[in-house]
Amino acid sequence: MVDIAQAIQALDSNAQFVINGTPSNEAEYKANVKFVSGADENGSAIFKDTQDFTWAEVEAKKAELQADYDAKEYQRQRKAEFDKISIGDQLDMHFHDTMNGTSTWTDWVSEIKNKFPK
Numbered sequence: 001m002v003d004i005a006q007a008i009q010a011l012d013s014n015a016q017f018v019i020n021g022t023p024s025n026e027a028e029y030k031a032n033v034k035f036v037s038g039a040d041e042n043g044s045a046i047f048k049d050t051q052d053f054t055w056a057e058v059e060a061k062k063a064e065l066q067a068d069y070d071a072k073e074y075q076r077q078r079k080a081e082f083d084k085i086s087i088g089d090q091l092d093m094h095f096h097d098t099m100n101g102t103s104t105w106t107d108w109v110s111e112i113k114n115k116f117p118k
Contacts, residue, residue, distance in 0.1 A: 002066040004058055004062065007061040019033050033051060078112055
């Protein structure tokens with residue numbers, strides 16, 4: 001799940017901010033998200049009176065990031081399956097297929113790709 005902090009970081013990787021709680025609407029965003037403008041002589045944060053990004057901008061970026069994350073679910077599922085057999089064992093499987101004229105490794109990869117299609 002993509003959160004507001006990830007959306008703000010995607011909008012500006014250098015943004016400095018503090019979020020209290022989990023804002024779920026514009027009023028909560030304005031009340032609970034504070035952007036840093038600098039630091040005082042003691043090193044304490046000085047907060048801006050305004051947000052660097054509107055609620056609409058943050059929500060749009062959050063939706064974009066979530067859609068991208070969701071679209072790559074198949075990649076995460078495939079990786080989990082591929083990781084069940086070490087790279088060394090996969091190479092060994094491939095080597096034996098080459099030596100024996102078999103397709104064990106290719107069949108295994110195809111099975112995973114078919115199980116989790118793009």
